[in-house]
Amino acid sequence: MKRIIFPIILGGFLIISGCMPRLTTLYYWDDYSHVLYNFKKNPTPEASEKYKESLLKIINESKKYDRQVPPGIYAEYGYLLIKKGNKEDGLKYLDLEVKTYPESAKFVAHLKEMLNR
Numbered sequence: 001m002k003r004i005i006f007p008i009i010l011g012g013f014l015i016i017s018g019c020m021p022r023l024t025t026l027y028y029w030d031d032y033s034h035v036l037y038n039f040k041k042n043p044t045p046e047a048s049e050k051y052k053e054s055l056l057k058i059i060n061e062s063k064k065y066d067r068q069v070p071p072g073i074y075a076e077y078g079y080l081l082i083k084k085g086n087k088e089d090g091l092k093y094l095d096l097e098v099k100t101y102p103e104s105a106k107f108v109a110h111l112k113e114m115l116n117r
Contacts, residue, residue, distance in 0.1 A: 027069070028061055028065050028068075028069070029058065030061060032054060032058060032073075048080070051080070052080045055077040069100065071100075072097070074100060075107070078093030079094070079111065087115075095108075
């Protein structure tokens with residue numbers, strides 16, 4: 001009897017877990033870790049531009065795939081825009097980070113304070 005019940009229970013768990021949404025599909029990361037690694041390893045202007053393009057791609061394609069933009073992406077993109085001299089658009093992305101993830105408000109406020117110095 002025990003030999004029959006265990007496979008049935010195990011099979012039930014497998015079926016149920018296959019129907020549940022996966023947490024990894026909540027956000028759209030694209031090739032973020034690879035591009036970030038290359039940028040940190042070799043911080044050239046070309047790598048910086050590729051990193052910026054990667055962040056923008058994540059922002060745009062998250063909507064396309066009906067996923068959330070990962071935490072920190074709006075802030076990173078906004079920070080890069082500000083560093084490149086586009087303060088107005090950069091601040092909009094920092095505000096979007098706080099709107100999307102309210103728990104980032106203190107971090108973004110501190111970041112804005114540092115940028116104003």
